[in-house]
Amino acid sequence: MNDAPKGLRLHIAIFGRRNVGKSSLLNALTGQSVAIVSDMPGTTTDPVEKTLEMLPVGPVVFLDTAGLDDVGELGKLRTERSLQVMRRTDVALLVTVADEWGADESGLAARLVELKIPFVVVQNKADAAPEVEAGFARPHDLSADIPVIRASAHSGSGLNEIREAIARIAPEDAMHQPALVSDLLPEKGVLVLVVPIDTGAPKGRLILPQVQAIRDSLDGRKICMVVTEEELPAAIGCLKNPPDLVVCDSQVVHLVNRDTPAHIPMTTFSILMARFKGDLSQMARGAAALQRLKPGDRVLIQEACSHHAQKDDIGRIKLPRWLQKMAGGELEITVAAGKEFSGYDPTFKTVLHCGGCVITRGQMMARQRAADMAGCPMTNYGVAISLVQGVLQRVLEPFPEALSVFEAHTGRSGIGSAQDLR
Ligand SMILES: Nc1nc2c(ncn2[C@@H]2O[C@H](COP(=O)(O)OP(=O)(O)OP(=O)(O)O)[C@@H](O)[C@H]2O)c(=O)[nH]1
Ligand code: SF4
Ligand SMILES: [Mg+2]
16 A cells, blocks of 8 residues: 555645644654754745555645745745645644634634635644643634644654544545446446557556556456457457446547447546546536637646646647637637646636546545636546547446536537547
């Protein structure tokens, strides 16, 4: 489990004013000297990350942040970065010194409530305030369901309570990923995975969604075949009964659509991942909005990491070209990359998101919620590729709810054939 991908780990972020002991708590909870601690306010300047296996929660990432009361120009920037961390937080620790609770803490708590991020209030430095032990007050403006724990990063008191509280309040979504594919198959069902082995495929290995699909089908005791698109007809032909599901890479979806008889359900790895990572129905609604784009409309292309763009990059080059073709003219395209983001500008007519392999389900859901709140339809690359290929309805068939959302919002279908996509 130690090498669980970051996208599958619960993200726990530590917020609070400067010098309250956030970094000391990170070190105490992880049992390691991860972050620098000092009595100088403003010691932590950039978010610090530490992945570990934490009982009783499982694989987690801890994020230590700069104090939210930092001052001056630089301080403001640091505070902004800390707040951006909130957008990728599944559970927060709001740290104070003993029962000091002022406007900073109230504001922070209100913001966490607004973003629907569950949190624990940690009253740190309990060892230094024994004289008020009896009178340790619960903040007056906190709702009763928010745990308040007295702790000391120095003595270690309260740390287990913090761990247990995290496990208790962690969102179901972030703790228990839905199955990737096995729930779509009957008992001992047959799954055919179509994996193109072209020059773009990494040498000697498979990519994460492919490995996860194989593993999930084995966990679910299904029967899994893995073939390239060229072998697909032979693979289907050699089976006594039709397979229960064919899953392919988006880039060969037009070929696989052609070679998979209509009575055999098919979908793509991207669609599976869109459901695994977030709300597929919302992505399907966002795909319908792509069909309404007009020349001059603003589109945000959002990637969760800043990878080096290739010359035929899907997000930066191909999708914008296809969408402009669908819209019948130039679109105003903005590209944003990185794990941090600070909400959406409502003037975007669409947010087109990457697969988000480096962020968690909770983080993707937070992005989807933020887009929804700003009134920006949101979809992702995989869903958009199937739309422009004219096969979205077919690949959504295994997901009746998402299909009906798409059909309720759709106008015309995609731009048609594979030739159009060169
Ligand atoms: N007595 C006592 N002191 C603590 C405790 N936790 C932290 N401190 C001290 O408080 C000071 C600040 O600790 P940090 O962990 O650097 O605090 P921080 O919140 O990360 O500070 P910034 O990074 O500046 O925002 C240090 O001198 C710590 O030794 C605690 O539980 N008890
Ligand atoms: S899917 Fe998104 S997060 Fe994953 S590598 Fe591509 S751009 Fe980065
Ligand atoms: Mg610090």
